[in-house]
């Protein structure tokens with residue numbers, strides 16, 4: 001991966017950032033004073049949260065009262081696309097502004113490309129170099145240091161991970177799921193304690209995992225109180241109902257963070273971004289979890305509130321989660337030159353509606369070597385080596401292993417992606433496939449048998465990423 005020059009390149013990058021910060025005062029009308037004058041930044045990532053299951057996105061049940069309030073104070077994006085539907089891959093794009101083929105974290109599991117490259121510059125590194133106090137409080141193993149996502153954070157809280165093997169798999173062979181994730185209340189408690197002593201400006205990343213699975217649930221009394229389907233007809237209905245309760249419980253604790261900032265009179269002064277890393281199948285397209293590229297998995301909620309920007313806006317432009325990092329840098333007044341080679345573009349012009357915005361294309365992929373390396377008879381290519389590009393109404397999903405099963409949809413006419421136009425619109429297929437090929441999207445390395453420790457594999461099994469029988 002060409003990382004031999006990392007120490008030198010990091011020193012050079014720091015020098016560039018410092019130089020750019022000095023120069024910035026002459027170039028920008030945005031905040032340019034000492035770092036203490038810059039707004040603090042709160043980034044909240046909602047794991048596994050479908051946009052259409054939040055009230056502010058039209059879900060008929062009340063699942064997101066606190067996020068709804070945030071949407072009223074800021075801008076809600078109706079067409080935000082995540083760059084992957086796999087947790088660490090998608091988070092790496094959010095935290096670097098790079099597509100997966102450029103940040104190098106392609107897979108959950110494999111001999112290579114399972115870790116964010118040290119040579120990438122993260123949002124935490126960029127803001128830290130600008131004088132921000134940086135902290136992350138995460139809620140599950142797939143976003144921890146194992147995947148390089150702690151890059152740049154002074155404080156990185158993932159203390160629920162217990163490295164003792166006996167804490168991961170018990171003497172009876174049962175997997176201790178509680179060791180690999182934690183609930184929204186615990187993550188929030190720890191973040192609030194940190195906020196009480198944080199100096200300004202701060203960059204706080206909060207990651208919530210509750211909707212990911214029903215292995216760790218909200219308190220029983222909370223479920224009883226808020227389960228809209230107490231007597232489900234079948235297991236699917238029960239799981240969908242629990243999914244909604246988990247979103248609601250996560251939202252409750254996000255509300256505690258927003259209330260704390262509001263109590264200090266600072267909420268309006270904080271750049272606040274809420275986004276999901278991906279959605280969830282919930283049975284759509286015959287898929288329950290995530291990891292593939294239909295809209296219910298890669299169209300994610302995105303809310304942005306920033307000082308001086310109007311509230312209550314809805315923006316329908318196609319945007320991407322790689323746009324978050326340049327947007328935050330823009331909103332706090334850092335010049336784009338401090339962050340080299342970003343794939344994303346700032347969304348700041350869209351927050352006020354005052355400037356035209358360039359049309360974007362969105363890329364997303366599913367490089368799932370967990371499946372790729374399973375025996376052919378159990379291999380499910382529906383979950384592997386998928387590469388998508390969205391351009392206006394057109395969405396193409398390229399199946400690398402079986403290209404004749406590739407898919408083309410017109411999202412305007414067919415938002416549920418039910419009518420595959422691959423065979424009837426070869427000109428659109430050729431145009432979008434050419435776009436993919438220009439990106440050099442395919443992984444450079446062939447999958448191997450895995451380099452993870454038995455403990456790491458046990459954790460991934462516990463969270464459902466690897467089949468128990470593998």
Ligand SMILES: [Zn+2]
Pocket residue numbers: 047048086087088277278
């Ligand atoms: Zn995730």
